[in-house]
Amino acid sequence: MSSKQPRWTQTWLGGVRSAGVDLGYPGERLGLPREGSGSVAGFGRRIGAIVIDWLICTWAITQGLLRVDPTAAPWVPILVLAAEYLLLVGTMGMTFGMRLLGVRVAALGGGAPGFVAVLVRTFLLCLAVPALVWDRDQRGLHDRAANTVVVRL
Template sequence: MDSRQPRWTQTWLGGVRAGGADLGYPGERLGLPERGSGAVAGWGRRIGAIVIDWLICTWAIAQGLLGFSTADAGWVSLGILALEYVLLVGTIGMTFGMRLMNFRIASLDGGRPNLVQVLVRTFLLILAVPALIFDRDQRGLHDRAAGTVAVRL
Protein backbone atom coordinates (compact mmCIF):
# COMPACT_ATOMS: atom_id res chain seq x y z
CA MET A 1 0.00 0.00 0.00
CA ASP A 2 1.28 3.46 -0.88
CA SER A 3 2.16 5.34 2.34
CA ARG A 4 1.20 8.68 0.75
CA GLN A 5 -2.47 7.72 0.53
CA PRO A 6 -4.62 8.39 3.63
CA ARG A 7 -5.90 5.39 5.47
CA TRP A 8 -9.63 4.95 5.07
CA THR A 9 -9.94 4.28 8.82
CA GLN A 10 -8.37 7.60 9.69
CA THR A 11 -11.61 9.55 10.12
CA TRP A 12 -13.71 7.01 12.00
CA LEU A 13 -11.24 4.97 14.02
CA GLY A 14 -9.56 7.92 15.68
CA GLY A 15 -12.58 10.17 15.55
CA VAL A 16 -13.37 12.92 13.08
CA ARG A 17 -10.76 15.24 14.56
CA ALA A 18 -8.07 12.65 13.73
CA GLY A 19 -8.73 13.43 10.07
CA GLY A 20 -7.83 17.07 10.70
CA ALA A 21 -11.39 18.42 10.61
CA ASP A 22 -12.14 21.37 12.88
CA LEU A 23 -15.71 20.93 14.05
CA GLY A 24 -15.98 24.30 15.77
CA TYR A 25 -18.22 24.86 18.76
CA PRO A 26 -21.75 23.46 19.22
CA GLY A 27 -24.22 25.63 17.29
CA GLU A 28 -21.68 27.23 14.97
CA ARG A 29 -23.21 25.51 11.92
CA LEU A 30 -26.60 26.90 13.00
CA GLY A 31 -25.31 30.47 13.24
CA LEU A 32 -25.57 30.58 17.04
CA PRO A 33 -23.06 32.34 19.31
CA GLU A 34 -20.46 30.31 21.16
CA ARG A 35 -21.34 31.67 24.61
CA GLY A 36 -24.02 33.68 26.36
CA SER A 37 -27.60 34.35 25.35
CA GLY A 38 -28.66 32.40 22.28
CA ALA A 39 -25.87 29.82 22.57
CA VAL A 40 -26.70 26.10 22.59
CA ALA A 41 -27.76 24.99 26.08
CA GLY A 42 -25.41 22.35 27.47
CA TRP A 43 -26.36 18.87 28.60
CA GLY A 44 -26.12 19.74 32.29
CA ARG A 45 -28.86 22.34 31.95
CA ARG A 46 -31.02 20.05 29.86
CA ILE A 47 -30.75 17.10 32.23
CA GLY A 48 -31.43 19.38 35.19
CA ALA A 49 -34.57 20.71 33.49
CA ILE A 50 -36.00 17.28 32.69
CA VAL A 51 -35.36 16.11 36.27
CA ILE A 52 -37.12 19.19 37.66
CA ASP A 53 -40.07 18.74 35.28
CA TRP A 54 -40.29 15.01 36.06
CA LEU A 55 -40.31 15.67 39.81
CA ILE A 56 -43.02 18.30 39.42
CA CYS A 57 -45.15 15.95 37.32
CA THR A 58 -44.61 12.94 39.59
CA TRP A 59 -44.67 14.24 43.11
CA ALA A 60 -46.58 17.49 42.95
CA ILE A 61 -49.24 16.67 40.38
CA ALA A 62 -49.66 12.89 40.01
CA GLN A 63 -49.22 11.97 43.67
CA GLY A 64 -49.98 15.24 45.45
CA LEU A 65 -52.92 16.74 43.57
CA LEU A 66 -54.37 13.69 41.83
CA GLY A 67 -53.63 11.18 44.60
CA PHE A 68 -52.13 8.40 42.47
CA SER A 69 -50.05 5.78 44.26
CA THR A 70 -46.33 5.52 43.60
CA ALA A 71 -46.89 2.45 41.41
CA ASP A 72 -49.53 4.13 39.23
CA ALA A 73 -47.90 7.56 39.12
CA GLY A 74 -45.31 6.58 36.45
CA TRP A 75 -47.62 6.45 33.44
CA VAL A 76 -49.75 9.30 34.69
CA SER A 77 -46.61 11.40 35.21
CA LEU A 78 -45.45 10.65 31.68
CA GLY A 79 -48.78 11.88 30.31
CA ILE A 80 -48.65 14.99 32.48
CA LEU A 81 -45.06 15.63 31.36
CA ALA A 82 -46.13 15.38 27.72
CA LEU A 83 -49.03 17.75 28.36
CA GLU A 84 -46.70 20.19 30.16
CA TYR A 85 -44.30 20.17 27.21
CA VAL A 86 -47.03 20.70 24.61
CA LEU A 87 -48.73 23.50 26.54
CA LEU A 88 -45.71 25.36 27.89
CA VAL A 89 -43.18 24.91 25.08
CA GLY A 90 -45.97 25.59 22.59
CA THR A 91 -46.97 28.87 24.25
CA ILE A 92 -43.93 30.32 26.04
CA GLY A 93 -41.11 28.20 24.60
CA MET A 94 -40.03 26.60 27.88
CA THR A 95 -41.17 24.43 30.78
CA PHE A 96 -40.73 25.22 34.48
CA GLY A 97 -37.51 23.22 34.58
CA MET A 98 -36.15 24.97 31.50
CA ARG A 99 -36.90 28.36 33.05
CA LEU A 100 -35.09 27.41 36.25
CA MET A 101 -32.12 26.13 34.22
CA ASN A 102 -32.13 29.31 32.07
CA PHE A 103 -32.86 28.05 28.54
CA ARG A 104 -35.70 27.75 26.04
CA ILE A 105 -36.61 25.79 22.93
CA ALA A 106 -36.38 27.73 19.67
CA SER A 107 -37.05 27.06 16.02
CA LEU A 108 -33.98 27.14 13.82
CA ASP A 109 -35.03 30.65 12.75
CA GLY A 110 -34.81 31.78 16.39
CA GLY A 111 -38.55 32.10 17.02
CA ARG A 112 -40.91 30.04 19.12
CA PRO A 113 -41.58 26.56 17.71
CA ASN A 114 -44.93 25.99 16.04
CA LEU A 115 -47.47 23.39 17.18
CA VAL A 116 -46.27 20.66 14.79
CA GLN A 117 -42.67 21.11 15.94
CA VAL A 118 -43.75 20.96 19.59
CA LEU A 119 -45.84 17.81 19.04
CA VAL A 120 -43.06 15.99 17.15
CA ARG A 121 -40.44 17.02 19.70
CA THR A 122 -42.61 16.02 22.67
CA PHE A 123 -43.58 12.64 21.22
CA LEU A 124 -39.97 11.73 20.51
CA LEU A 125 -38.77 13.09 23.86
CA ILE A 126 -41.26 10.88 25.70
CA LEU A 127 -39.77 7.86 23.89
CA ALA A 128 -36.42 8.86 25.55
CA VAL A 129 -34.13 7.10 23.04
CA PRO A 130 -34.10 9.95 20.48
CA ALA A 131 -33.01 12.35 23.22
CA LEU A 132 -30.01 10.15 23.99
CA ILE A 133 -28.71 10.21 20.40
CA PHE A 134 -27.34 13.63 19.53
CA ASP A 135 -25.19 15.42 16.97
CA ARG A 136 -22.19 17.74 17.27
CA ASP A 137 -24.52 20.70 17.85
CA GLN A 138 -25.88 18.91 20.95
CA ARG A 139 -29.27 18.45 19.31
CA GLY A 140 -30.99 15.16 20.04
CA LEU A 141 -32.89 13.31 17.36
CA HIS A 142 -36.08 14.82 18.79
CA ASP A 143 -34.71 18.33 18.16
CA ARG A 144 -33.42 17.44 14.69
CA ALA A 145 -36.74 15.88 13.64
CA ALA A 146 -38.68 18.88 14.95
CA GLY A 147 -36.29 21.52 13.59
CA THR A 148 -35.63 22.97 17.04
CA VAL A 149 -32.65 23.75 19.27
CA ALA A 150 -32.28 24.41 23.01
CA VAL A 151 -30.73 27.87 23.52
CA ARG A 152 -29.68 29.77 26.61
CA LEU A 153 -31.72 32.76 27.76
Protein backbone atom coordinates in the same frame (compact mmCIF):
# COMPACT_ATOMS: atom_id res chain seq x y z
CA MET B 1 4.08 5.96 10.41
CA SER B 2 4.84 9.57 11.10
CA SER B 3 4.31 10.96 14.62
CA LYS B 4 2.15 13.76 13.19
CA GLN B 5 -0.37 11.33 11.73
CA PRO B 6 -2.73 9.71 14.28
CA ARG B 7 -3.14 5.98 14.35
CA TRP B 8 -6.55 4.70 13.28
CA THR B 9 -7.26 3.54 16.85
CA GLN B 10 -6.68 7.05 18.19
CA THR B 11 -9.13 8.43 15.65
CA TRP B 12 -11.71 5.75 16.40
CA LEU B 13 -11.43 6.03 20.17
CA GLY B 14 -11.09 9.80 20.36
CA GLY B 15 -13.54 10.77 17.64
CA VAL B 16 -12.97 12.95 14.60
CA ARG B 17 -11.61 15.85 16.65
CA SER B 18 -8.61 13.71 17.66
CA ALA B 19 -7.84 13.25 13.97
CA GLY B 20 -7.36 17.00 13.64
CA VAL B 21 -10.69 17.67 11.93
CA ASP B 22 -12.14 21.04 12.99
CA LEU B 23 -15.91 20.77 13.22
CA GLY B 24 -16.40 24.20 14.74
CA TYR B 25 -18.37 24.88 17.88
CA PRO B 26 -21.88 23.51 18.57
CA GLY B 27 -24.42 25.68 16.76
CA GLU B 28 -22.00 27.22 14.28
CA ARG B 29 -23.68 25.45 11.34
CA LEU B 30 -27.01 26.81 12.60
CA GLY B 31 -25.77 30.41 12.73
CA LEU B 32 -25.85 30.59 16.53
CA PRO B 33 -23.24 32.39 18.65
CA ARG B 34 -20.47 30.44 20.39
CA GLU B 35 -21.33 31.68 23.90
CA GLY B 36 -23.91 33.70 25.77
CA SER B 37 -27.56 34.30 24.99
CA GLY B 38 -28.77 32.36 21.97
CA SER B 39 -25.93 29.84 22.02
CA VAL B 40 -26.62 26.10 22.15
CA ALA B 41 -27.41 24.97 25.68
CA GLY B 42 -25.03 22.43 27.14
CA PHE B 43 -25.91 18.83 27.88
CA GLY B 44 -25.78 19.41 31.66
CA ARG B 45 -28.37 22.18 31.59
CA ARG B 46 -30.68 20.13 29.40
CA ILE B 47 -30.46 17.04 31.60
CA GLY B 48 -30.89 19.17 34.71
CA ALA B 49 -34.01 20.80 33.27
CA ILE B 50 -35.69 17.51 32.45
CA VAL B 51 -34.81 16.11 35.89
CA ILE B 52 -36.43 19.15 37.53
CA ASP B 53 -39.50 18.77 35.32
CA TRP B 54 -39.71 15.05 36.10
CA LEU B 55 -39.49 15.76 39.84
CA ILE B 56 -42.25 18.37 39.57
CA CYS B 57 -44.49 15.91 37.72
CA THR B 58 -43.89 13.06 40.15
CA TRP B 59 -44.40 15.42 43.10
CA ALA B 60 -47.75 16.52 41.65
CA ILE B 61 -48.82 12.90 41.37
CA THR B 62 -47.54 11.67 44.74
CA GLN B 63 -49.01 14.61 46.63
CA GLY B 64 -52.45 13.67 45.39
CA LEU B 65 -52.91 16.69 43.16
CA LEU B 66 -53.95 14.34 40.38
CA ARG B 67 -55.34 11.61 42.65
CA VAL B 68 -53.68 8.80 40.71
CA ASP B 69 -51.67 5.93 42.15
CA PRO B 70 -48.48 5.84 40.02
CA THR B 71 -47.93 2.18 40.86
CA ALA B 72 -51.35 1.27 39.46
CA ALA B 73 -50.85 3.36 36.31
CA PRO B 74 -47.10 3.69 35.60
CA TRP B 75 -47.72 5.63 32.37
CA VAL B 76 -49.35 8.57 34.19
CA PRO B 77 -46.07 10.39 35.09
CA ILE B 78 -44.97 10.44 31.45
CA LEU B 79 -48.39 11.77 30.40
CA VAL B 80 -48.14 14.54 32.99
CA LEU B 81 -44.65 15.39 31.72
CA ALA B 82 -45.94 15.43 28.13
CA ALA B 83 -48.83 17.72 29.13
CA GLU B 84 -46.39 20.06 30.89
CA TYR B 85 -44.16 20.19 27.80
CA LEU B 86 -47.06 20.73 25.40
CA LEU B 87 -48.55 23.49 27.50
CA LEU B 88 -45.41 25.33 28.60
CA VAL B 89 -43.09 24.89 25.62
CA GLY B 90 -46.04 25.52 23.31
CA THR B 91 -46.88 28.83 24.99
CA MET B 92 -43.68 30.14 26.62
CA GLY B 93 -40.96 28.15 24.85
CA MET B 94 -39.71 26.65 28.10
CA THR B 95 -40.72 24.47 31.03
CA PHE B 96 -40.20 25.20 34.73
CA GLY B 97 -36.90 23.30 34.72
CA MET B 98 -35.70 25.09 31.61
CA ARG B 99 -36.54 28.46 33.16
CA LEU B 100 -34.65 27.62 36.35
CA LEU B 101 -31.56 26.61 34.38
CA GLY B 102 -31.73 29.44 31.84
CA VAL B 103 -32.58 27.63 28.59
CA ARG B 104 -35.46 27.63 26.12
CA VAL B 105 -36.61 25.83 22.99
CA ALA B 106 -36.32 27.88 19.80
CA ALA B 107 -37.29 27.21 16.21
CA LEU B 108 -34.36 27.07 13.80
CA GLY B 109 -35.63 30.08 11.92
CA GLY B 110 -35.78 32.02 15.18
CA GLY B 111 -38.64 32.66 17.54
CA ALA B 112 -40.90 30.20 19.27
CA PRO B 113 -41.60 26.76 17.79
CA GLY B 114 -45.06 26.11 16.37
CA PHE B 115 -47.60 23.74 17.91
CA VAL B 116 -46.85 20.86 15.49
CA ALA B 117 -43.12 21.15 16.22
CA VAL B 118 -43.79 21.11 19.97
CA LEU B 119 -46.09 18.10 19.55
CA VAL B 120 -43.50 16.14 17.55
CA ARG B 121 -40.69 17.12 19.91
CA THR B 122 -42.69 16.17 23.01
CA PHE B 123 -43.79 12.81 21.60
CA LEU B 124 -40.22 11.85 20.71
CA LEU B 125 -38.90 13.17 24.02
CA CYS B 126 -41.32 10.89 25.87
CA LEU B 127 -39.88 7.92 23.97
CA ALA B 128 -36.49 8.86 25.56
CA VAL B 129 -34.24 7.20 22.95
CA PRO B 130 -34.46 10.03 20.36
CA ALA B 131 -33.42 12.49 23.07
CA LEU B 132 -30.34 10.43 23.88
CA VAL B 133 -29.03 10.38 20.30
CA TRP B 134 -27.68 13.79 19.38
CA ASP B 135 -25.52 15.41 16.73
CA ARG B 136 -22.48 17.68 16.85
CA ASP B 137 -24.74 20.69 17.42
CA GLN B 138 -26.04 18.99 20.59
CA ARG B 139 -29.50 18.54 19.10
CA GLY B 140 -31.30 15.31 19.89
CA LEU B 141 -33.28 13.47 17.26
CA HIS B 142 -36.42 14.99 18.80
CA ASP B 143 -35.00 18.48 18.12
CA ARG B 144 -33.94 17.57 14.61
CA ALA B 145 -37.38 16.16 13.76
CA ALA B 146 -39.07 19.30 15.08
CA ASN B 147 -36.51 21.74 13.58
CA THR B 148 -35.79 23.16 17.02
CA VAL B 149 -32.75 23.80 19.17
CA VAL B 150 -32.36 24.38 22.91
CA VAL B 151 -30.54 27.66 23.49
CA ARG B 152 -29.35 29.63 26.51
CA LEU B 153 -31.37 32.61 27.71
